[in-house]
């Protein structure tokens with residue numbers, strides 16, 4: 001039987017660490033996950049992870065040829081193979097590459113989760129034929145991966161693409177980074193909830209969500225209310241789309257992408273977010289770019305997006321090497 005060529009994708013998330021084997025077409029095999037425990041050492045996390053992976057993989061290893069490992073993690077440094085100052089994981093400086101090599105001596109590539117998601121879109125999603133695009137993950141945080149000429153833009157230290165921490169409002173909302181007015185504090189699941197309450201405090205409108213305490217309200221509930229025509233919930237998406245669209249007009253001026261892809265979190269609202277975002281982006285954009293930049297929703301299958309992205313990091317390196325040799 002022919003061996004399936006695969007890479008192992010590992011995504012270290014705040015709640016779960018997922019893994020799976022992915023072939024060049026984006027088919028996912030041997031998929032599973034373990035909970036990510038807060039304050040657990042990275043050594044212990046990888047020990048648990050590979051124990052579980054090996055248990056599943058050993059029985060089936062004759063079916064596969066494992067070519068490499070791709071790892072997506074918050075605050076990951078592509079150049080050094082490290083995770084640095086990750087507040088999500090409570091890790092200060094961890095050399096992930098060295099740690100994983102002890103288990104599998106294969107080519108290992110690590111990048112932050114947003115960059116992994118961007119490569120996932122390029123290999124397996126809606127950006128298959130694109131060379132210049134931006135991928136935005138709009139969940140609890142605002143992740144961004146920038147692809148220029150077919151490669152991720154890593155920058156001089158490996159941390160390029162922090163669009164979520166560009167300031168869109170002088171002396172605006174407090175951000176987790178310690179500054180005020182960052183885009184992430186407006187365009188994220190938490191940002192959407194804050195906007196809803198701000199609008200509620202200034203309005204006499206009756207809203208079905210009025211009875212919810214702040215700790216109970218979620219972005220999904222706001223979406224449901226908007227779908228049912230709740231005026232404040234609709235205004236919340238309009239307002240969020242305006243802030244995102246205005247910010248993207250600047251991003252386009254820097255990077256001249258052919259598309260901007262939105263995924264996860266508040267992006268599941270689809271047109272409710274897309275339409276105002278597009279409108280305000282076009283309104284504020286330099287003539288040169290008007291009508292040329294598409295805003296699209298992620299094309300990755302729901303469920304294993306993170307694994308596909310992490311695996312794509314490895315496939316991308318393999319293909320780059322092939323092109324050089």
Ligand SMILES: [Zn+2]
Nearest residue numbers: 165175177182
């Ligand atoms: Zn910030």
